[in-house]
Amino acid sequence: MPVDASLAGRTFPPTAPYTVTEERVREFAAATGSSYDGGPAPVTFPIVVAFGAMTALMEDPDVGISLHRVVHGEQRFTYTRPVTVGDELSAALTVDTLRQIGGADIIGTRSEITDAEGKPVCTAFATLVHRADEGGTP
Amino acid sequence: MQTGDTLPEQTFTVTRADLVRYAGASGDRNPIHWSERVATSVGLPGVIAHGMFIMALAARSLDTWAGAPGKVRELSCKFTKPVVGPDDDRWVAVRVAGTVTQVTDDAVHISLEVTCGDEKVLGAPKAVLLG
Numbered sequence: 116m117p118v119d120a121s122l123a124g125r126t127f128p129p130t131a132p133y134t135v136t137e138e139r140v141r142e143f144a145a146a147t148g149s150s151y152d153g154g155p156a157p158v159t160f161p162i163v164v165a166f167g168a169m170t171a172l173m174e175d176p177d178v179g180i181s182l183h184r185v186v187h188g189e190q191r192f193t194y195t196r197p198v199t200v201g202d203e204l205s206a207a208l209t210v211d212t213l214r215q216i217g218g219a220d221i222i223g224t225r226s227e228i229t230d231a232e233g234k235p236v237c238t239a240f241a242t243l244v245h246r247a248d249e250g251g252t253p
Numbered sequence: 254m255q256t257g258d259t260l261p262e263q264t265f266t267v268t269r270a271d272l273v274r275y276a277g278a279s280g281d282r283n284p285i286h287w288s289e290r291v292a293t294s295v296g297l298p299g300v301i302a303h304g305m306f307i308m309a310l311a312a313r314s315l316d317t318w319a320g321a322p323g324k325v326r327e328l329s330c331k332f333t334k335p336v337v338g339p340d341d342d343r344w345v346a347v348r349v350a351g352t353v354t355q356v357t358d359d360a361v362h363i364s365l366e367v368t369c370g371d372e373k374v375l376g377a378p379k380a381v382l383l384g
Contacts, residue, residue, distance in 0.1 A: 145274075146277070146279070147278075147310065147313065148271070154323060155322045157316075158312035158315065158322075158325045158328060159328070162279060163278075166280050167280065183284050183291050183294075186285070186301075187332050190304065197322070197325075
């Protein structure tokens, strides 16, 4: 079933502030085979905050997305500054584009990630591909 | 870095355990990254690595080439070919290579090539570093 066509252009409320702790950064660095000993967080760490916003989109029952049918098509980050420990980050997601190709929904999202003062930190653009239901159940 | 420079290739290994760990650390608990049953039910070849996990490996390479973290101003790619995470004691190798495409007063543009076996797994991966 295709997702709700009125999704295009919709902006979701900002996510609850996410406090960047040293433990979370260490855990993320370790999970990507690296280590953390202070300074800027790993380059792709902001996906944790953006993913919070994407999860809210994907779990919204009115939108009609099944998580297990979603694959990540494309990702782009633009950074105003690196993320550091102590940041309180929030992501506001907008659905920029929505297209259907071969029964799949191609959902272009933009998450503006800001700090506690509302200043921009990073923009995460994610294209989500919601694959067609082929009749199988997971 | 100068335009045309080839950056030293880096190799990373990916195991099923890495994917479970990444799911926990990133908050992406989509079952296609840990359940064979769910992954194959939606037409995937098996449990696939998070695209963002592979992108994180590319990002680590950028930090290494830059000589310090915190230099990346832009990073983008398409997830064109899934990396299948084997469910045994084996691993797959992901290789990251890079070429400097442009150097300006304040930026270094890098084109990446990220491969698994003989196949490119990311489409048009590229980055801009603070010069």
